Amino acid sequence: MSPFIAFFASIVLIHVLSVRMRIHPFLSLISSAFVYGILCGMDCHSIISHITSGLGSIFSVLCIVIFSGVTIAEFLKRTNGIETIINDILRIFKRNYSFIPIFSGYLLAIPIMCCITAYVVLNPVIKGLALKVNASEKKFLYMLSIGTVISFNLIYPSPVILVITDTLDIDPLDTLTVSIPISVLLLVISYYYMHTKIEIIPEKVRSSLRSSTESWSPILIPISLILLGLVADSQILKFLGDVNVALLVGVSISLIIANRRLSADVIGAALKSSSGRAGRILLDLCGAGALGNIIAHSDFSDGVLGLLGSSSVPVMLFPFLVAMCIQTAQGSRVVTAIVTAGIVKDLACMQTVFMICAGTFIFSYVSDPYFWLVKRDLSMKENLKYYTLPLALAGAVVLLCAILFL
Numbered sequence: 001m002s003p004f005i006a007f008f009a010s011i012v013l014i015h016v017l018s019v020r021m022r023i024h025p026f027l028s029l030i031s032s033a034f035v036y037g038i039l040c041g042m043d044c045h046s047i048i049s050h051i052t053s054g055l056g057s058i059f060s061v062l063c064i065v066i067f068s069g070v071t072i073a074e075f076l077k078r079t080n081g082i083e084t085i086i087n088d089i090l091r092i093f094k095r096n097y098s099f100i101p102i103f104s105g106y107l108l109a110i111p112i113m114c115c116i117t118a119y120v121v122l123n124p125v126i127k128g129l130a131l132k133v134n135a136s137e138k139k140f141l142y143m144l145s146i147g148t149v150i151s152f153n154l155i156y157p158s159p160v161i162l163v164i165t166d167t168l169d170i171d172p173l174d175t176l177t178v179s180i181p182i183s184v185l186l187l188v189i190s191y192y193y194m195h196t197k198i199e200i201i202p203e204k205v206r207s208s209l210r211s212s213t214e215s216w217s218p219i220l221i222p223i224s225l226i227l228l229g230l231v232a233d234s235q236i237l238k239f240l241g242d243v244n245v246a247l248l249v250g251v252s253i254s255l256i257i258a259n260r261r262l263s264a265d266v267i268g269a270a271l272k273s274s275s276g277r278a279g280r281i282l283l284d285l286c287g288a289g290a291l292g293n294i295i296a297h298s299d300f301s302d303g304v305l306g307l308l309g310s311s312s313v314p315v316m317l318f319p320f321l322v323a324m325c326i327q328t329a330q331g332s333r334v335v336t337a338i339v340t341a342g343i344v345k346d347l348a349c350m351q352t353v354f355m356i357c358a359g360t361f362i363f364s365y366v367s368d369p370y371f372w373l374v375k376r377d378l379s380m381k382e383n384l385k386y387y388t389l390p391l392a393l394a395g396a397v398v399l400l401c402a403i404l405f406l
Contacts, residue, residue: 003300006039007329010291014366019380025372029287032366033294040298047294054293055286058369062116062285067278068247069120072218074274075254079261081215082128088212089129097133098195101126101140102187105147108223110155115148116285116370117243121219138378139194142386145374146190149391153333153360154179154186154398157230160337164356167341168348175353182354182401186394193390218254222246284372292330292367300329301339319344319352320399323359331367333360351406354398361395364388 010032017028030051037047076082089100104126109118122144130140152158156165156172156179165172229241239245258267304325313321323340327333340356364371365388375383 001039001041003040003295003298003303006036006298007295007300009039010036011366015380024283025375026283026287029284029291029366029372033287033291036291036298037294042294042298046297050294050297051290054290057293058286058289059282062369063282064244065114065117065247066120066281066285067275068244068251069117069123070278070281071271071274072121072247072250072254073124074270074277075258076124076215076218078266078270079214079258081218081257082124084211084215085125085219086128086132088216089125090132097129098135098140098143099191100129101143102147102191102194105144106151106183106187107147109148109151110158114243115145115152116373117247118148118152119145119370119373121222121247125219138382139386142374142390143191143194145370145387146194146390146394147187149333149361149364149370150183150186150190150394153357154183159334160357160360161353163334163337164341164353167338167345168352170348170350170353174350178350178354178401178406179357182398185401186397189397190390190394193393194386214257218250218257221253222250225249281373281376284376285369288331288367288369288372292332292335292369295367296326296330296332296335296339301326301343305343315347316351316403317355319347319355320359320402323356324362324395325359327360327368328363328365329367331364331369331371336360349406351402354402354406358395358398358402361391361398364391 013032013035014028017023017031018025033051033054034047037050042050073082076085090097101122104122105115105118108122109115123141126140126144127137129135130137153160155161156175161172161175161179164170165175223246225237225240225246226243227241229238229246232238232241240249255267258270262270301322304322319340322343323336326339327336330336337356337360340359344352344356365384366372371383371387374387
């Protein structure tokens with residue numbers, strides 16, 4: 001069977017299982033991965049191998065990140081650290097708080113070089129901010145996610161830009177003169193698409209230097225270590241600057257602070273709660289990884305190339321359309337960048353770089369692990385409206401800029 005037909009059949013199955021029958025996303029994603037492999041005519045060993053390797057790759061990359069982020073958030077909540085952080089933010093930014101979620105996500109994803117990690121780290125802060133200013137928590141979290149993807153897809157040293165420029169033999173620093181203005185434009189457009197009304201709840205803010213230091217340290221110290229790891233020559237600093245190690249340092253700091261404020265039973269309950277929540281998140285992400293991996297190892301990419309090659313599509317649009325199809329099918333933005341850049345290597349130029357970047361925004365859907373992380377406890381309709389659609393709009397803007405100005 002054609003990989004296109006198998007792909008659409010898998011999408012329909014996910015909708016039936018997840019939306020209609022309310023089955024857990026992990027089961028619906030794994031089921032659709034098996035169905036896709038069977039419909040494509042893969043042998044049993046290949047189906048199982050691709051699904052389990054897809055699960056394993058996501059788990060190996062995100063297990064420590066998700067667990068650490070959720071654990072830090074849990075202890076910040078139980079030690080009232082979130083309250084202190086939000087009060088500090090309200091004192092520093094005295095006007096438009098609704099711009100904080102999207103801009104903070106945009107900034108943090110650059111040094112961390114992972115949009116999912118940035119989202120996990122900032123999630124508790126943005127949720128607390130939404131509560132404090134009487135804004136929509138859902139809108140704030142969606143704005144946070146969009147901000148992280150904008151910088152991850154466009155700003156060097158993001159892995160997306162690195163793999164594209166390396167394959168096309170283009171200096172990644174040259175992309176900054178284009179990517180920064182485009183990303184700022186996307187931030188403004190996305191903000192006005194999703195901004196929400198806020199209302200500061202007046203209260204007397206009480207915090208000390210000590211409480212602020214303790215509250216911010218589990219977040220700022222890991223971020224500082226990651227930044228040092230990027231610029232330092234020392235192997236020790238590079239080790240400490242690894243995202244996994246830095247976030248585990250943040251967990252250690254949280255435990256030290258909690259040990260002074262909470263009982264052993266409360267600390268144990270917090271770890272149990274965060275482990276359970278992290279496990280549920282990882283199941284969704286790994287399910288999407290399994291589906292994306294089996295599609296990536298099928299003939300889907302070859303089918304896309306054959307379809308575009310036999311059509312009257314302008315060569316200029318070829319990188320964008322290939323990237324869009326691959327992104328829709330397997331969900332990983334870095335994989336999309338790697339595969340597409342390799343296919344269109346003969347078209348190497350700055351316009352091609354941003355054509356591929358535009359394609360990585362479209363179409364972030366059920367094969368995208370980030371889709372399921374953002375969706376937690378929300379409806380598919382809301383996720384399409386405030387995650388998939390804004391990213392597709394961002395991709396269209398990048399495409400237009402690449403056509404008109406490059």
